[in-house]
Amino acid sequence: MNINFFDPKYHTEAARNDSVFGLSDDNRIAFTTDDPSLIIANVSNPSKVLVQFVPVDHNIIVKDNLGQDVSMCDAMVYTPDKSPKMDIHFIELKDQMANWMPKAISQLESTIQIFSQNHVLEDFRYRVATAANKAHPQFNYSMKEKCQEFREKYKFRLNICAQVDIKQ
Numbered sequence: 183m184n185i186n187f188f189d190p191k192y193h194t195e196a197a198r199n200d201s202v203f204g205l206s207d208d209n210r211i212a213f214t215t216d217d218p219s220l221i222i223a224n225v226s227n228p229s230k231v232l233v234q235f236v237p238v239d240h241n242i243i244v245k246d247n248l249g250q251d252v253s254m255c256d257a258m259v260y261t262p263d264k265s266p267k268m269d270i271h272f273i274e275l276k277d278q279m280a281n282w283m284p285k286a287i288s289q290l291e292s293t294i295q296i297f298s299q300n301h302v303l304e305d306f307r308y309r310v311a312t313a314a315n316k317a318h319p320q321f322n323y324s325m326k327e328k329c330q331e332f333r334e335k336y337k338f339r340l341n342i343c344a345q346v347d348i349k350q
Contacts, residue, residue, distance in 0.1 A: 223314035286313035
């Protein structure tokens with residue numbers, strides 16, 4: 183399977199450099215928004231770095247060995263103009279109170295596994311996977327051990343929060 187997550191055949195939005203914008207999901211495809219009533223997670227970009235938003239789920243379709251769609255995260259945000267290495271963020275958006283985290287992490291894991299099979303991780307300076315939940319934006323107990331395991335296994339930092347931070 184050869185999947186180029188950056189292939190122009192996939193739906194993308196225009197690159198943007200807003201200092202803050204929202205991410206949402208209409209259960210079909212993820213999108214950016216400035217409408218506070220729709221926002222599930224915010225992207226914080228204080229340096230106004232140019233970022234590219236790409237919906238992943240229902241856009242970059244990957245089939246398993248049985249021909250079924252692989253469950254992937256909702257979105258990808260990356261810094262196309264950063265040299266020599268880009269930053270990349272995979273984001274799973276949820277809006278539910280109970281039992282959301284295992285599914286969100288699973289979707290991030292499957293996306294990162296497919297991405298890692300098709301791209302060189304060392305080409306990316308800052309790699310982050312974010313599980314965001316509008317219905318549960320504050321997460322009170324420590325996930326330090328799970329985050330460390332995730333980082334060791336996938337070479338991505340795992341964040342459980344409702345904000346994606348773009349680094350300068």
